[in-house]
Amino acid sequence: MQYQYPERLQCAILDWAGTVVDFGSFAPTQIFVEAFAELGVELSLEEARGPMGMGKWDHIRTLCDNPAIAARFKQAVGHMPSDADVTALYERFMPLQIAKIGEHSALIPGALEAIATLREQGLKIGSCSGYPAIVMEQVIARAKDNGYEADHVVATDEVPNGRPHPAQALANVIALGVSDVAACVKVDDTAPGILEGRSAGMWTVALTCSGNALGLSHNEYTNMAPNLLAEQRARIEAQFAPAQPHFMIDTIADLPAVVAEINARLARGERP
Known part of the structure; x- marks a missing residue:
């Protein structure tokens, strides 16, 4: 048998608070x-x-x-x-x-649309969180009421070691039958979550504005003066830099464009 590089992404593994729900991670x-x-x-x-x-x-x-x-x-x-x-x-x-x-259970604006686009392209939607399972039960139920349901969920107390270790991300790979970690993208609003994806050998996308790093509500974010937002974005990008995410975007609404770029890079034989 001969190893074959994956030519397209098969799975997006999404964080919860600050990524899909709870803008600002409050x-x-x-x-x-x-x-x-x-x-x-x-x-x-x-x-x-x-x-x-x-x-x-x-x-x-x-x-x-x-x-x-x-x-x-x-x-x-x-x-x-x-x-x-x-x-x-x-x-x-x-x-x-x-x-x-x-x-703080509201979906982040644009999340449903972005996830629907990924599903239309054949991606499975995995997920993991720093929350333990007993809290995730509540998060999952409220997200379902709001129209979002991941294909798989891994809570932090369901693996031997949580973030920044790769166990939660890899548990999604196993459960969802993904053939190669290079065919996965991990999306998160925290450095430990990016390190998790990096350690698992995946593509990684850091969210600079919807989560913990900016720490603002969606209304505060959308009403921030452009020059101040640019300053905050630069600060947050510098904060994420040691974790070495492959991409940095404002919110999950921008994810489909990144997925398209990753697919193009995979098609050229590139790896995370």
Whole structure:
């Protein structure tokens, strides 16, 4: 048998919050602030957004490893944050998160149309998230009510290691019967999500304006002065650069044009 390069994409693996739903990725960030506040620890939205894209336990652990946050934690609680404290915060986070999902479940404008275009071209739609399965149940149900249903979903606690490890992306490859990782594109609004796709050997597309990095509502985004938006876009592109995404676009609405370019590159024998 002889190896043959894939000539077209077979699958798009999409993140959820900040990619397909919840423009600005507000649902997870506010809950981190509230969970820490219950212990008397002040946490800003900017700090909460820092490790976004990781599994939520790992996200909290990373926040607690921040020296400034750890110092505030020690002042409020009396000791430096341990893994047991992280688990306790995670357990506080979960019911708050489930309750908050409904407030931020709207589909990102243009998502349905873009995904429909990809399906018409024969692509399967995989998905994964930093949310655990119990939260994803709520996200999936609300997205279905709004007209979106992925072909497969992998939650962060359904694999041994979440992002930036490649396990969730690769679980989609296996479940959807994709013949080659080079025939997949991973789309995400966070650096850990891009690293996930990179580590899995896939094409990667970073979303600069719909998710965590910009952190604005769709209305705020569309009403931002062009020069200010250009400045923010440049800042976010520099933020994504170490993860080395193959493409950077504003929102998922721009994805079909990127898919066309990837298909052209695959047809020329290029690889991710």
